[in-house]
Amino acid sequence: MSGTEQKQAERRALSRGVPDVGELARAVREGRRAALARAITLVESSRADHQEVAQKLLVELLPDTGKAIRIGFSGAPGVGKSTFTEAFGCYLTAQGLKVAVLAIDPSSARTGGSILGDKTRMEMLARDPNAFIRPSPSGGTLGGVARRTREAMLLVEAAGFDVVIIETVGVGQSETAVADMVDMFLLLLSPGGGDELQGIKRGIMELADLIVVNKADGDLIPAAKRARLEYKTALHLMRPKYPVWAPDVLLASALKGEGLSEVWEAVQGHHKALSEAGELARLRAEQAQAWMWTEIREGLFAALKADKRASDLLPELEKAVAEGRETPTIAARRLLSLVLGGGKAG
Numbered sequence: 001m002s003g004t005e006q007k008q009a010e011r012r013a014l015s016r017g018v019p020d021v022g023e024l025a026r027a028v029r030e031g032r033r034a035a036l037a038r039a040i041t042l043v044e045s046s047r048a049d050h051q052e053v054a055q056k057l058l059v060e061l062l063p064d065t066g067k068a069i070r071i072g073f074s075g076a077p078g079v080g081k082s083t084f085t086e087a088f089g090c091y092l093t094a095q096g097l098k099v100a101v102l103a104i105d106p107s108s109a110r111t112g113g114s115i116l117g118d119k120t121r122m123e124m125l126a127r128d129p130n131a132f133i134r135p136s137p138s139g140g141t142l143g144g145v146a147r148r149t150r151e152a153m154l155l156v157e158a159a160g161f162d163v164v165i166i167e168t169v170g171v172g173q174s175e176t177a178v179a180d181m182v183d184m185f186l187l188l189l190s191p192g193g194g195d196e197l198q199g200i201k202r203g204i205m206e207l208a209d210l211i212v213v214n215k216a217d218g219d220l221i222p223a224a225k226r227a228r229l230e231y232k233t234a235l236h237l238m239r240p241k242y243p244v245w246a247p248d249v250l251l252a253s254a255l256k257g258e259g260l261s262e263v264w265e266a267v268q269g270h271h272k273a274l275s276e277a278g279e280l281a282r283l284r285a286e287q288a289q290a291w292m293w294t295e296i297r298e299g300l301f302a303a304l305k306a307d308k309r310a311s312d313l314l315p316e317l318e319k320a321v322a323e324g325r326e327t328p329t330i331a332a333r334r335l336l337s338l339v340l341g342g343g344k345a346g
Contacts, residue, residue: 019038021053021056024038024039024057025061025158028061029061029064029158029159039057040148040151040152043151043155044136044152054151058155064157065157067157068162068164069162069183069271070182070184071164071165071166071182072168072181072185073165073167074167074168074175074178075187075188075214078190079214080190080215080255081188082103082121082122082167084188084214085122085125085165086125086254087255088165088260088263089128090124091260091264092162092163093128096130097162098160098161098163099128099132099162099163099164100133100159100163101122101132101165101167102152102166103166103167104135104136104166104168132156134156136152150291166178175204176207180287181291183274184210185208185210186209186210186211186263187204187210187211187212188214189214191213191215191216191220191223191224205235207241209245210247210266211235212250213227213228213250213252215254216253217255217256225251228250232248235248242274242277242279243277244274244276244277250262250263307339310338313338317331317334
């Protein structure tokens, strides 16, 4: 069964009735994969009754969350994110760890559909009993990150997974969105240097807790080593995110399974350093607060779109702005005043 077919089957199961929160929570804690998949489908649902149950479920499971190491993978298309994710995931499960991969697929801006092909691209990891792969459509939200990825992360933690990997599409501002929900942000790059280094945004480099030059094998080894030196030099020019951790640049070959142990050692070192310094607790607290404000913004925007007075006034405002009769700021204030103030738009 493909990822899309599986999600459709889960949605059909939900449509037959809202599950009992206590029963579903117990099944998730016990690590039952079908229950975990059903719970994630529940938090991804846009139905009001499903969302009400989903939030109750999350509150029930909240004490069981927060024990996993959260890692975000990002990188430009073609860098080998899926290959690296699978190789790294298989390395971790071979060490006796349980790994969950929440892979964000790009949603079509025209149809809302998404590829959802991660289980196809990571066949070996998908068959691993100690791994769980969940493709989620981005839904057009900021940075291509699924709005409910954070909830899904809490659910897989409650199910007992030791490491949670969030693999982003690596476009637009997805790097920032992922960095705001993980402990370590890992940036994957290809061998190159020179022109490639110039093409990497400074902001993305500043987000990175670790840089891995992938595809460091065969004829690309010399180029990978040069790239590593250039990236290390670039990192020295940037201010570290934490006083207790200096980002490093490592070489790896996902294809040959080389360098994975060094990457895992760096992840563990980062987690240990931040935990002992109290930085990890502070980071997660700040992320939870930022998450709340994201939900507030999303909720306000949804309420605005659902308000009939706003929908009636919007065409008039859009026309006035397009014709230069009103500034965008004044038009926006009129709309907000109408909805939030409950009165007439001035």
